[in-house]
Amino acid sequence: MHLDELHWFVVLAETEHVTDAAAELHISQPTLSRALARLEDEVGTPLFDRVGRRLRLNAYGEILLEHARRSLAEMRSASERIAAVRDPDxxxxxxxxxxxxxxxxxxxxxxxxxxxxxxxxxxxxxxxxxxxxxxxxxxxxxxxxxxxxxxxxxxxxLYLERLCLAVPRGHRFADRARIRLAEAGDEPFVALAPEFGLRQLTDELCAEAGIEPQVVFEAMEIPTMEGLVAAGFGVAVVPVPRSERAEPGAVYVPLLQTSAKRxxxxxxxxxxxxxxxxxxxxxxxxxxxxxxx
CATH class of the missing domain: 3.40.190.10 (Periplasmic binding protein-like II)
Structure with missing residues (x-):
């Protein structure tokens, strides 16, 4: 099993499309297809399910992908360690x-x-x-x-970030020095998508406060959340920003919960x-x- 072909398999597994993978690898489609056939013959089973013109990585392919990535990482690490011995800087x-x-x-x-x-x-x-x-x-x-x-x-x-409730300027909480998250239970919330760590922490804080927030928008980045808060879409739990990074249209009210940190x-x-x-x-x-x- 050649390392180049193992790398080709990883790219193909990530794209699940022979044409796209071949273009990314700068090789011909027949070359890639032959390499996949050799690999499947070597492991003794198909690694993809064919669905029309696309491929779908199957359970056997998932196993090989995990080990292929690990093997490539190990070889890359070995090369770098050798290079570092030759030139430590x-x-x-x-x-x-x-x-x-x-x-x-x-x-x-x-x-x-x-x-x-x-x-x-x-x-x-x-x-x-x-x-x-x-x-x-x-x-x-x-x-x-x-x-x-x-x-x-x-x-x-490395360090702790305190969390706060971001609210629009002029909001009823904007002049508060501190706030309990439970007080915002009837407010619309802007949050990150559920798979984000900060969203999970926010959900835990809300459960601790005994509230079930109405999430009106799920963002992909904190600055987007803060911008939507400033636009009046809702409130949000965010890290206390550095002064030069704060959203001008938002006010950041520290949360009283001792667990409000990440x-x-x-x-x-x-x-x-x-x-x-x-x-x-x-x-x-x-x-x-x-x-x-």
């Missing part, structure tokens, strides 16, 4: 991070680290917590700055060693968090 850090950390926290970390290790490269993925866990599991990234703590991964907490942390796989560059960056991030507290 180089390498690539594959890092995933939450959308909400893209405007200041992660860029500031990268800026400070690059001053210390200017020849280390970065491959960055920005996404939601569930996408980040998938990227870690599939070996597409080595490290993740995320929340909440994912099960089954090594973890180091911890951001660094996660990495427990079942494989980090490449040297990623290990160096992880040590830097943890050291910076310690110095900043």
């Amino acid at each position: 180089t390498g690539t850090v594959r890092l995933a991070f939450l959308h909400s950390q893209a405007s200041w926290f992660v860029p500031d970390l990268l800026r400070r680290f690059r001053a210390e290790a200017p020849r280390v490269q970065f491959a960055l993925i920005q996404g939601a917590a569930h996408d980040i866990v998938d990227a870690l599991a599939g070996g597409r990234v080595d490290l993740a700055i995320t929340s909440p703590r994912p099960d089954g991964y090594r973890w180091r907490g 911890q951001l942390g660094l996660a990495w796989p427990a079942d494989r060693p980090l490449p040297p560059a990623a290990e160096r960056f992880a040590e830097f991030v943890i050291r910076q968090a310690h110095e900043d507290t």
